[in-house]
Amino acid sequence: MQLTGSWGNNEYMKSRLLVLFWFALTACVGTTFPATQTPQAVPPTVEELPTSPPAPASPMLTSPPSYGGIEIKGNEDFIAQTIAALTLLEQKDPGAFQKIQTYVGIIEQGEHSGMWAWEIPPRYEVGDATAFFSITWYASTIAHDATHSELYAQYQATHPGETVPDSAFGGVEIEQFCISYQLEVAKRIGASQSEIDYLSSLDGTHCDLDDDGDCDWEDYENRDW
Numbered sequence: 001m002q003l004t005g006s007w008g009n010n011e012y013m014k015s016r017l018l019v020l021f022w023f024a025l026t027a028c029v030g031t032t033f034p035a036t037q038t039p040q041a042v043p044p045t046v047e048e049l050p051t052s053p054p055a056p057a058s059p060m061l062t063s064p065p066s067y068g069g070i071e072i073k074g075n076e077d078f079i080a081q082t083i084a085a086l087t088l089l090e091q092k093d094p095g096a097f098q099k100i101q102t103y104v105g106i107i108e109q110g111e112h113s114g115m116w117a118w119e120i121p122p123r124y125e126v127g128d129a130t131a132f133f134s135i136t137w138y139a140s141t142i143a144h145d146a147t148h149s150e151l152y153a154q155y156q157a158t159h160p161g162e163t164v165p166d167s168a169f170g171g172v173e174i175e176q177f178c179i180s181y182q183l184e185v186a187k188r189i190g191a192s193q194s195e196i197d198y199l200s201s202l203d204g205t206h207c208d209l210d211d212d213g214d215c216d217w218e219d220y221e222n223r224d225w
């Protein structure tokens with residue numbers, strides 16, 4: 001499928017990799033454990049361990065970090081950076097913050113940046129290059145990608161039962177629309193002049209990294225942001 005400013009789903013591959021990793025780990029434990037410890041030496045309490053998980057060390061384990069109802073997934077630095085960006089948006093551009101609350105349910109640290117608008121709830125995946133460039137830049141990209149998700153949701157609301165076409169929430173014209181909104185937000189939240197200038201220079205084709213006229217899965221894989 002054609003992918004937009006935000007992009008195809010590799011959750012299946014991720015889960016497969018996780019399953020494979022888990023299996024490898026289990027296999028490793030299964031083969032090495034008996035070699036280092038005789039069955040007679042294992043106290044009976046060890047058998048009970050798998051069915052009685054340890055008590056959570058912190059509330060973070062039972063309630064995932066969130067801000068304004070938006071769940072945040074990632075390492076400690078990523079969570080802190082995301083909370084800083086959302087706080088800035090809430091304080092300097094409440095309208096943008098409200099839009100983000102409405103159209104982004106999860107912000108998750110990932111390899112690349114992209115908006116998975118069709119997921120429930122919609123998920124903004126963010127690469128470190130984007131998240132840690134600056135708080136203002138990161139915040140402006142959240143507003144940009146919330147706009148893709150908003151367009152997806154609006155099409156879905158007005159065309160019940162239909163598949164949302166890629167052109168409804170992606171493509172050059174929509175990129176231009178999202179960039180112009182991002183630029184407005186960037187100004188309101190005090191982004192640096194270089195960030196403003198950069199956004200002003202974009203023409204909506206920034207997502208077409210291999211320059212073949214589309215923004216698809218290959219372009220997504222080539223993102224260094």
Ligand SMILES: [Ca+2]
Nearest residue numbers: 208212214219
């Ligand atoms: Ca392309």
Ligand SMILES: [Ca+2]
Nearest residue numbers: 212214216218
């Ligand atoms: Ca292509």
